[in-house]
Amino acid sequence: MQVNQAIAAALIGGGVDTMFGLIGDSNLFMVNEFVETHGGRYVSAVHEASSVMMAHGYASRSGRVGVATVTQGPGLTNTATALVETVRASTPLVMLIGDTAPSNLRNLQSLAQEPFVRATGAEYLLVESPETAAETVCRALRIAAGQSRPVVVNCPTEYMWVEVAEPALDPSEEFIEAASAVQHELDEAELDTAVGLIASATRPLVVVGRGVVDSNAGKTIKDFSERLGAPLLTTLRARNLYGAGDGSLGVFGTLSSEKGAQAIVESDCVVVFGASLNTWTTAHNTLLTGKPVVHVDVQRATLGRFTAVTAPVCGDAATVAEAITTWLDEGEIEPATFRARVASDLVAHDLEAAPVSRDRLSFAGVLTDLMAAVDEQRTVVFDGGRFLGEAFAHVHAPGVARQVLSTSFGAIGMGMGAAIGAAVAASGEPTVLVTGDGGFMMNGLAELQSAVRQQIPLTVLVCNDGSYGAEYDQYVAKGVRPDLSLFEWPSFADVATALGAAGVTVGRLEDVSAAVEAIRTHDKCLVIDIQVGPDQVVEVPH
Template identity: 55%
Template sequence: MFVHEVMAQEVAATGVDTMFGLIGDANMFMVNSFVERQHGTYVSAVHEASAVMMAHGYALRGARLGVATVTQGPGLTNTATALTDCVRSSSPVLLITGDTAPNNRLNRQTFDQEPLVRATGAGYVLVTGPDEVRSAVRLAARRAIAESRPFVLNCPTEYQWQEVGAADDDEDPWSGSEKHPEISEDVLDEALSVIASARRPLVLAGHGVIGKEQRQAVLAFAERIGAPIATTLRARNLYSAAEGCVGVCGTVSTEPGVRAIGESDCIIAFGASLNTWTTVRNSLIAGKRVVHIDTNEAGFRREVPVTATVPGDAAVVAPQFIEALDAAGVPPTGFRDRVTAGVEQTDLVWDTALGQRVTLAGVLSAMNRALPRYRTVVYDGGRFEGEAYKYIWATDYRSQVLTTDFGVVGLGMGAAIGAASAARDEPTVLVTGDGGFMMNGMAELHSAIRAGLPLIVVICNDSSYGAEYDQFVNRGLDPSLSLFDWPDFAEVARALGADGLTVDTVADVPGAIAAFQSPIRPVVIDLRIGVADIPEVPH
């Protein structure tokens, strides 16, 4: 087999059925082999960053490895922002690229690629020779999955048409599971002393708990110590009110969450990054003792005031906590029963009436109520996102995708295409801003059209870069530099081959909702609001 055939075969062996990317010298034959010989699906992007975000959306929504491919040099450099976001999002993505020949210094695309990749926080695997390609693909894919972060596989372009031998039939490349390291007794004892002395403990569950074993282990632990459960935004709806959940912890907390978080004296966080949104700049954890459990030790950051850290998997650590508390005879607290009494499932989400004028809260709530129960929701970045997080959401924790871990605007459309590719039997909604749509969304809308994905795209259009508008106004300056006269997005959408509608008034909302009930192509809804009508989002 040729090297490009082996690479395609090994990607398919991971169970991946869809690859995203842009073809060039370094990857075109591999992509062709994946489609023709492995019967995979290839979704082409307009920009390389979008290809990576497609793999990100596919990975998060499909709970599996996401695979993207770009060509050498500028093809790879264009992915840097998206790679960084995926690293911070703990997204298992394999990015396959190539490289120019070492002795070809005249090639304009020659570039030292490894330092760039390392700077983003992604892993890097170099194919050192044609005979190493099979093991290199397996290594990069394994590590991307095990470490929940992107890995870049660099296969030099000149190897593509070199022949390699067949695989060893005795080798099972995907057998076995990752073993978690032993946790020292000192580390456990420090954490347990904090937990045992708490009188009003709260368990915080993050995206690292969404696995079945992790979810059940954390639930059992919360019940054992008598603690309510709050979740991060990324793990929203992981638990129900009946299971003692008080909703999201952070800037979109509802009343039950605010009450429970405020009264707690100790927070035990499993698989949560404790970022600025979850902790509201550490204000929600100030004065409390905090135990932080995570498999990713990079998540233990100095700027977050934590009492004890435990590097480990929730499915392993939580049962150890329970066993030790049982052995010591530590009784459960009554805090859980007190703060969850009378809390219903509807208390855990935001909702508001449409009202007499167009507002993000009213229109997004109306759309949220009209969507079927099972839907995927993807969020782009921008000033609108605070309202979007509150008022339009997925009912299943596995069905929402965020693209803002690097504070980026414009990556949402790529992630939406990837998520829709992983969940074709349910509608996928992208909530984006006008700036983000102009930056990348408009180009990738055509990628969604080519791929036959009936996305629902809601553009929260205030004709501005809203965060910059707020800063100009707050300092008494002229905000005109942040204001834009964009084209008519509905007309642009129709010109590209999508359906396009404009919502200027409340009377336009029923028509917009009707348009996405049974879409056969992407539907773009230009939701126009005043530049001063969106609540300011804290940085």
């Protein structure tokens, strides 16, 4: 068996049946082996960054490890932004790359790949010998699953044709299942401080982040919030984990509903599980000013990383919640009445949408009408851009697993790759991408062709204001002519049609009905170009 065959076998043995990528010198025969010998599915990208985002979308939607592969040198450097995105999103992902031979110093694609990878924050594993190739791939899958992070595996290209013994792979459930997160012995002093703050609070809030979703602790934390008598809020990444019936007031942060914001202001203690408390969640720390904060996370490095917290507690969310509950019960501490007081004001969605104007064309109005035409069992993917303020308010997925974000690095243009990966994971269900015109031009058009080519149906809603919106706002705010931020794009509907998709332009109110009909009847990729002036867009809060 050759190394390229051993790597393909290791992937299959590790439960991988889908891989995304762009082939080159280092990986083309491994990918062929994965497909032709083992029957794996390979989804090809036009750009290497998109292959990583495809794996991200797949992992986010499926809950499994996403796998991508690119070639060495420029193939790797093209993934930089996407790798950082997946690191910050804590995506369980393995990326397989090659490397030029150390003796081939004149190779144009030579690069010091380890420091490049580590600069993104991803884990780096080197295949140190042909005999260890399969073992290294298996280790990468376990790290990615167990630590919920990207791992880059570098297998020198010259190894690919070396003969090795067939790897002894263990196909048991123990190997295939994701490894559990590292368990920490709880610090009683940390618990004591946290319980003291919670017991003395009369208006506690519980905030839930993506870490709770990933550890399947949602029900435990919901029960905990009921025990405290505390309303629930989530970060954006955990949006739709709970509904109004669970005591949820929606999103905690810059996208809070009016009633959620009121509860945040009134609260006298905030208990946070599995959230980083970044500047968007805390509105530059203003939402936590003067409040005791209990911050629980399984990773100690996360505690207080972005904002000062009163009581950091390192441990698994469910374990900590159960321990605090036990201490409260032993101390006969009664639940607060705060949850009951705000119960009548709970909203049905995470974001309370403002009334939509129907006397002019707006992203809010069009998005509302179009989403009403999409099947409720849908996956929704969000690209980055100024349009997000309205998109988050008017576009919803039916559950947290069906919402995929590509915004952890603040980049634009990452969404189309993520949408393709999510659509592959959500086979048979509609997948909707909401993107901006700048992001769509950056990577969306190229990868739209990837979706068409591989018959992956997507509905793409382009919020087209003919500008780079955030830059437009800054120019206008400073009294500077915004011309440099304005663009005259081609007709996205026409270009989509040329690429083999369907295209509809919404430039007037009377165009909306045709777009709605297209959503209801299309059987292939559909691009809807929603054209609104740059001065008519509601800016996303910062």
